[in-house]
Amino acid sequence: MLTPAATTRLRRQLGELPEILAHAYLALLPSGAARSGHVSGATRTPPLPCNLTTLDALTDRDEPSIDILESWACTVLDDRARANDWTAWVQLPAIRGEMAASTSIKVLSFHLPFAARRTYATDLATEIAALHHHLNAVARYPIRSARPVRTACPACHLRALCERTDGWRECLNCRTEYDPATYTDHVRQALAELRPAA
Numbered sequence: 449m450l451t452p453a454a455t456t457r458l459r460r461q462l463g464e465l466p467e468i469l470a471h472a473y474l475a476l477l478p479s480g481a482a483r484s485g486h487v488s489g490a491t492r493t494p495p496l497p498c499n500l501t502t503l504d505a506l507t508d509r510d511e512p513s514i515d516i517l518e519s520w521a522c523t524v525l526d527d528r529a530r531a532n533d534w535t536a537w538v539q540l541p542a543i544r545g546e547m548a549a550s551t552s553i554k555v556l557s558f559h560l561p562f563a564a565r566r567t568y569a570t571d572l573a574t575e576i577a578a579l580h581h582h583l584n585a586v587a588r589y590p591i592r593s594a595r596p597v598r599t600a601c602p603a604c605h606l607r608a609l610c611e612r613t614d615g616w617r618e619c620l621n622c623r624t625e626y627d628p629a630t631y632t633d634h635v636r637q638a639l640a641e642l643r644p645a646a
């Protein structure tokens with residue numbers, strides 16, 4: 449079970465992974481810069497003109513591997529089918545073992561509200577965070593996460609209100625949800641109270 453803040457973080461990391469993956473693969477190209485490490489020559493067959501430091505980082509078995517994306521996507525899909533939760537059920541991908549990283553990321557993002565409530569949610573979040581961090585370190589142009597803007601919550605008065613992708617606002621503290629119209633009403637009311645009395 450993930451907290452709303454941890455779920456939001458995981459959703460952001462999943463959303464950033466396709467771009468990070470692209471940057472990481474682009475970093476395989478030898479740059480010619482001294483800091484880019486060795487470039488393969490006759491030592492590997494066939495010789496690949498690529499940055500070996502980056503290649504090792506992308507394929508090292510000890511590091512968080514890109515393969516975890518598909519294994520987690522399959523775990524969540526199997527769990528969802530077993531849980532017989534038909535409300536958001538989608539047809540399972542026919543080909544297992546050959547799911548593209550982008551497909552796995554889409555599956556994980558789509559089923560995140562379900563997966564965040566399961567017992568393995570913490571492990572999922574930890575491994576995705578490690579992969580996100582690792583690939584971002586490998587990429588020559590690491591991306592910086594935009595910090596979500598948080599506003600004051602009308603219910604608990606803490607600055608913990610975040611805008612969701614569906615336009616609603618959700619408090620990370622008291623978990624109150626506001627649809628766009630209700631939130632606008634609250635803002636108007638707060639502004640009216642701030643206005644000096646005539």
Ligand SMILES: [Zn+2]
Binds near residue numbers: 602604619623
């Ligand atoms: Zn609140």
